Amino acid sequence: MKANLSDVAKEAGVSAITVSRALRHPDKVSKKTLDKIMSVVDRLGYIPDPAARALAVGKTNVIGVVVPSVTNNVFSDVMRGIFETSEGSKWQIQLGNSRYSPLEEERLVRTFLSQKPAGLILSGLEQSEATSKLLMNADCRIVQIMECGPAPYDMMIGFSHIEASRVATRHLLEKGYKKPGYIAARLDPRSQRRLQGFEEVTTAAKLYDPARIVTTPRPSTVTLGCELTADLLSKAPDTDAILCNNDDLALGALFECQRRGLNTPNEIGICGFNDLEMMAVANPAISSVRTHRLQIGQQAMSMMDAALAGPEPDPSVIDVGFEMSARESTNRSAK
Amino acid sequence: MKANLSDVAKEAGVSAITVSRALRHPDKVSKKTLDKIMSVVDRLGYIPDPAARALAVGKTNVIGVVVPSVTNNVFSDVMRGIFETSEGSKWQIQLGNSRYSPLEEERLVRTFLSQKPAGLILSGLEQSEATSKLLMNADCRIVQIMECGPAPYDMMIGFSHIEASRVATRHLLEKGYKKPGYIAARLDPRSQRRLQGFEEVTTAAKLYDPARIVTTPRPSTVTLGCELTADLLSKAPDTDAILCNNDDLALGALFECQRRGLNTPNEIGICGFNDLEMMAVANPAISSVRTHRLQIGQQAMSMMDAALAGPEPDPSVIDVGFEMSARESTNRSAK
DNA sequence: TTGACAAATGTTAGCGCTGTCATTTTGTAT
């Protein structure tokens, strides 16, 4: 019932390989036969079988994407960028959710590699030993996203998390906060580097106090932001600012402070991370570090496309940076 | 360099087909040879080539999932459910983002079908004419998610959006609100049915006023919730409650009302839709209609798995319902 | 007109796997 290459070939009065060429390398076929073939393809509604092609060529059009979470706002933005940019191209995006587990990531990479993908997009700098080995020997292009660091497998796009949190911490200190705390959930490597940036800067300013750092392995939610804030404030009631590992927590922190009648920013400053759109419209508007999530997704896909299409993309490592979005929630002098 | 079936066969001293059987139908192979083959498989690190298998069998292990948005919280929860439940199974999830466009959905369905997938998971009741035709003739199982309605292609899991908004609207009326408004963004078919439920109930109660309905095709955000609320309040300043098409808008509505010094719930009630976790911790806590998004994803995948594994899943159409989460933001008498 | 070369098209074989059917081995009852 479904037409295949030789059906089209027969109908067009040419050989199968000519049809194949017409479809894959139209410039290798004369205008006349090309037209004829195309009209037959249309008429028969022919659609090539990707499995047969994959078998013959030893490669697929699959680009595997491994993200640690599909619900996290950060990665949904990245994913959107990837999907948008791949649209219309021949690349077939295949998504895997590693749930922040290096082992699950390894399993996914294995599955993807068995499909002989054209490319792989992975999150972060560190993979399990085994995954690393797989990737080194992989016969496909690789883009690492979210972070910038040394020794990429291939290509890379992201920013420095430690530098971003240094900037946010300095912002709090500049605003005059003297007893800054830190709350974090789900300490993946990137979160840990952000915490590290906070510790560095506060230590240098002689304002470091481990009692003001509250973390949990639980996944981040707004509700958890409330709980961590409550925790922090019970352990160290004199805390005058909270740097939050992400915006969910920051919103939760704000809600919790409101509930306790603590004025933000005067009694307590709050700063988030990522700068989700809602930060700007909260009351008070919440300061945050803007990260370029959509752009990371888009450019990761563009780099991949470029690398697969032809000449090497230049550069192959991109630091997209970040910006401090200072708002009311840390503007102590205001009001 | 990479081992294939016959490498394993040679090494194990059997024929290729026996290795194939050992892997696919272990019960058709004697214990002794099975053990030998498995040890060789391990030693050689043999991984079957899915493309070759697909070509031989005329079917893949792919399950295509088409969602209208990868950033929308609703669908990220659904996706999480699907990914979680598929983990460990042989099914390979492939995700497509239709961006709420029936044409893009059609393109995706075409691409998926060309891969001879085992199954397809689609969002919503209505597809383009062409998509419908494709799906009717498709040689794979289909699960429609998010909504329940008549005439499923195959299987279905969701809830009644119109009934859900009727319940929410009645909740507002029961709480004594007399001039309820409605704000909505991105009017997909499901949003439209929710609006319809609101219109029905307010009309029946003789409280319907088109001036209190503000909609936009723009994608939903918290910021947009602020804007739509501002719009609504400028058009109909005496509005005493807002039913929001989703929780992003509801949070925006709350922020905007706070900014205007309007007390929620006394001067203005606010109700959202979906009941994202953050609704419960806002100040005041925001009423919403809880929808079972994770469950929809999980069960959609279970149904699919069951249908592909063996006997027909029963039932093949599931209404997971919803619950009204009444909170402070609509509790007029409180405080 | 002819030869030389490029462009266009065709032939053949094979990618790695599994369905079908044929054959061999094993187990069981007489």
Next chain:
DNA sequence: ATACAAAATGACAGCGCTAACATTTGTCAA
């Protein structure tokens, strides 16, 4: 020991496509 069925294994072909090489056709200059 024999007969017979059931279990286990194997030979072969083919899924639909494309790389590599082979052949034909077309073009142009001498």
